Amino acid sequence: MLLQIQQLHTPQVGPLDLALGAGELAQVAGPSGAGKSLLLRAIADLDRNEGLIRLEGQPRQALSGSDWRRRVGYLPADPAWWADTVGEHLQPGGEHWLEALGFGPDVRTWTVDRLSSGERQRLALVRVLQNRPRVLLLDEPTANLDPDNTLIMEGLIRDYLRDSDAAALWVSHDAEQRSRLGGRLLLMESGQLMESNG
Numbered sequence: 424m425l426l427q428i429q430q431l432h433t434p435q436v437g438p439l440d441l442a443l444g445a446g447e448l449a450q451v452a453g454p455s456g457a458g459k460s461l462l463l464r465a466i467a468d469l470d471r472n473e474g475l476i477r478l479e480g481q482p483r484q485a486l487s488g489s490d491w492r493r494r495v496g497y498l499p500a501d502p503a504w505w506a507d508t509v510g511e512h513l514q515p516g517g518e519h520w521l522e523a524l525g526f527g528p529d530v531r532t533w534t535v536d537r538l539s540s541g542e543r544q545r546l547a548l549v550r551v552l553q554n555r556p557r558v559l560l561l562d563e564p565t566a567n568l569d570p571d572n573t574l575i576m577e578g579l580i581r582d583y584l585r586d587s588d589a590a591a592l593w594v595s596h597d598a599e600q601r602s603r604l605g606g607r608l609l610l611m612e613s614g615q616l617m618e619s620n621g
């Protein structure tokens with residue numbers, strides 16, 4: 424197993440177990456307020472949580488918080504930006520991702536305050552992918568995108584999972600997207616995670 428979670432719990436989430444294999448995409452659905460975002464934040468170790476999480480057999484405590492979050496990349500629904508320009512948030516390289524998402528090389532000079540919500544969402548994905556994570560934690564990554572960009576982003580993420588043999592936990596409210604992506608579906612309700620059969 425690539426990612427193994429045992430008895431993960433926070434005041435709002437769990438205790439729950441979950442395992443993701445290399446290349447696996449598991450979707451998480453469930454009502455607003457069920458704890459989907461808090462689950463992703465707990466796995467990324469951004470909120471206080473207890474439980475055992477292993478990545479490729481290595482316990483989370485063996486890595487620093489920042490190393491863990493490079494390997495287990497979290498894309499929040501509303502990513503934070505701290506510097507003035509896009510380029511200050513990006514590492515060198517990754518031009519193929521920028522290009523695939525519709526940006527030219529000049530995007531690095533753009534100021535963050537001019538970005539639309541969809542541009543923010545697409546650029547934040549590039550930020551996460553540049554760390555070459557083994558696991559992606561995606562919180563409604565296409566919520567602010569038009570249909571064309573949604574399909575492009577879905578394709579890019581799928582390509583990354585296939586090429587890097589990475590896994591993803593993908594929160595989506597969109598039933599059509601869920602059927603396009605396919606794969607395993609997990610349902611979250613009141614902080615508990617259940618495997619869905621349909």
Ligand SMILES: Nc1ncnc2c1ncn2[C@@H]1O[C@H](COP(=O)(O)OP(=O)(O)OP(=O)(O)O)[C@@H](O)[C@H]1O
Nearest residue numbers: 435453454455456457458459460461462500596611
């Ligand atoms: N820091 C916090 N302390 C206490 N409760 C919180 C905290 N953050 C979120 N909550 C509550 O925990 C519950 C789960 O929140 P969460 O953001 O995980 O929901 P969600 O399933 O992602 O919902 P949505 O689909 O609307 O994004 C909500 O009732 C929320 O108000």
